[in-house]
Amino acid sequence: MKDSREDRLYELLPPIYRIQDAEQGEPLKALLRVITEQVNLVEDDIRQLYENWFIETCEDWVVPYIGELIGYEPVHEAGEPSTVDTPQGRLRNKILIPRREVANTIRYRRRKGTLALLELLANDVAGWSARAVEFYTLLGWTQSLNHLCLDRGETVDIRKGSWLDLIDSPFERFAHTVDVRRINSFRSQGRHNIPSIGVFVWRLKSYAVTETPAYCLEAVGPHCYTFSVLGNDSPLFMLPEPEPDPTHIADEFNLPVPIRRRLFEDHKAQLYGPDKSLRIWKGVKREGRIVREAIPESRIVPADLSDWQYLPRRGTIAVDPVLGRIAFPTRQLPKNGVWVNYHYGFSTDLGGGEYERTISQPTGYTLYLVGGDEQFETINAALDQWGMDSETVADAVIEITDSGVYVEPINIEFKEGQESLQLRVANQTRPIIRLLDWQTSKPDALTVTGNKGSRFTLDGVMVTGRGVQIMGDLAELTIRHSTLIPGWTLDCDCEPQRYTEPSLEIFSPDVCVKIEYSIIGAIQIDPAIYVPDREPHGEIQEGLTDDEGTMARCRGIGAEVRLDPIRVCISDSVLDATHPELEAFGAPGCPVAHACLTILRSTVFGQIHAHAIQLGENTIFDGRVTVARRQKGCLRFCYVIPESRAPRCYRCQPDLVIAPIIEAYHNGAISKAEKDDKKELEQTRVRPIFNSVRYSTPTYCQLSNYCAQEIKRGADDESEMGVFHDLFQPQRMANLSVRLDEYLPARMDIGIIVSS
Secondary structure, eight states: OOOTTTTTTGGGSOHHHHHHHHHTTSHHHHHHHHHHHHHHHHHHHHHHHHHTTSTTTSOGGGHHHHHHHTTOOOOGGGOOOOOSSSHHHHHHHHHHSOHHHHHTHHHHHHTTTOHHHHHHHIIIIIOOEEEEEEGGGGBOOOOBTTBOOTTSOBOOOTTOHHHHTTTTSTTOOBOBOOOOSOTTOSSSOOOOSTTEEEEEEEOOEEEEEEEEEOEEOTTTOTTEEESSTTSSOOOOBOOOOOOSSTTOOOOGGGSOOBOOHHHHHHTHHHHBSTTSSBEEEEEEEETTEEEEEEOOGGGEEEOOOSSSOOOOOTTOEEEETTTTEEEOOTTSOOTTOEEEEEEEEESSSOSSOSSOOOOOOOTTOEEEEESTTSSBSSHHHHHHHHHHTTTTOSEEEEEEOSOOEEESOOEEEOOTTOOEEEEEEOTTOOOEEEOOOOOSSSOOSEEEEEOTTOEEEEESOEEESSOEEEEESOOEEEEESOEEOTTSSBOTTSOBSOTTOOSEEEOOSSOEEEEESOEEOOEEEOSOOOOTTSOOOOOOOTTOOHHHHHHHHHTTBOSSOBOOOEEEEEESOEEEOSSTTSEEEEOTTSSSEEEEEEEESOEEESEEEEEEEEEEESOEEESOEEESOTTSOEEESOEEOTTOBOSEEESOBTHHHHHHHHHHHHTTSSOHHHHHHHHHHHHHHTSOOBSBOSTTSTTBTOBOTTSOHHHHTOSTTSSOSSTTGGGOHHHHHHHHHHHHHHTOOTTOEEEEEEOO
């Protein structure tokens, strides 16, 4: 970025010297800019030295030194700090030595032994929302009439339906018999005992969706809607409220938890309305235009809409927060549209969403704003203007500024002189591009046709209904913080409707594909690429059969040219073919795609068929991997299906756990039958287990608590493999375990219970 202070020394000169300098081509100005740059560096360094005195403003490398001054000691069980020459190393160090914990160390020591401090530690040390529970208060016991404790657990009262919903949850109120197992046991964790204290933690976050259209399920009925614009059931989450007092123990309103039906019924005014967890608008016509009218809280009726059997009375609207469904009276249909505010749960900032992300663009770009209150109301209107400005605009950015749904065919075609185009969304918005079956005999994907050297970026966008096709001679394609729905569209239970359809098809011969922090379906590299303007030096022979010609094209050999493999780089993303037996990366009709793949810190559901894998690191391949050139590249700290044809593997699973078994067999310690049995057992044990493998569920791609430690701590820096590597969950857990023991009341046992 340009520094606004670069000419401050030059501006101190008398005007006469600046006039004379301008007449001579400004050589003095150029000299003073060089001097000013060094002056600014020295001045900034001196200013930062002052900022480094305070924990709130100091640089990250200073945090351990300030911690040492107050006697703070890092948790060695979580791992030793690493070098800071990589973004992952710097992020890991922030987890190992949390700035907030160092800032509050003295405060913690003063409050040692209090229950509320345990919740504060979970938030400051691990960054997780938490609720601390003293389980001895839930033990069934005979009370003395002279000393009644009415806040203790009660026997079950089946008339209290809201309490029945909370059984075995962090908010339970009924009494239990004693559980002699210790809560901090590594084998079988018990809960209800006198010395037991449980800290329930929530790893999921609550993400907002603001003023987005609801989805009408016309196949069910014109009165049936879902909060999710994709048409699937999505549980509504709480917008956490700050706790009123430092000694307050968190309840459901302070935590990112799903909203229960009975809770919504009992506290509707606290959950529904402006700046709350959910809200609904309907469209009404006024003066010839449609405006949004907020539905008052008095008309909202909590209901169970599992089978859409409940029909609300006239003048009311039924809402099911567990499924994320809305039902209107059959004779009071919202003919002018429905809009909603709600919150959903997910693990991290991934794919399209209303969260803060870094936005970058080329220097000297032209901005086209798209939105209901902007210059262009549709994406195509902005594209048309971009096309008309082709002679004067080389770099363009089309930015969508609202969370609407854009139902229009999108065909982007670069013209001469147009070098780059970025289709992005503004921060704190989540628009949807919905592609329909517009043409009977032609595909309706979002198509991008590039010129030689052109670049296209998709940033923060969610695409549903169809996939994306890249054609022409595009040089670079970047997809970041975007979602290309796996399977195109979803059923109500989050099942994809088009299992075998790819989300991204590449027809460009020399494109370099970069995918970052995104969720996408299958990728196909089409082999039938014809490049007429190249020098013919192909190896294809005349008179080949169709099958032989197809196989030649699979190897990048065409009638006019032999192509180098396309480079595809994927990092911190999910590649989801919707099933491990389907193709997540490949080419139609070819054994492998003519592409060289680099994949880092990602999760793959499906099979990989590639020419080569240059590097695979900290990645879970939940499907067979097949590469043509095994001698090129390597996989390190990954999980790879045993029957894969992969490049060289370094410390990958399950090879790492079966190596001692094979060695014991070669040494004669075990028989062949024992070797086969133990090998199969270990391969099954370290197979990744996910809480959910369906997109749009809150725990999508999240490793289960029952997953093997070799996967949960199998990355090169002892974090978990897969797309959530940079969350450093094992380090957070180890940090929190040690700190809770340090500040625990005397003679008490404490255990961490992961709720989500």
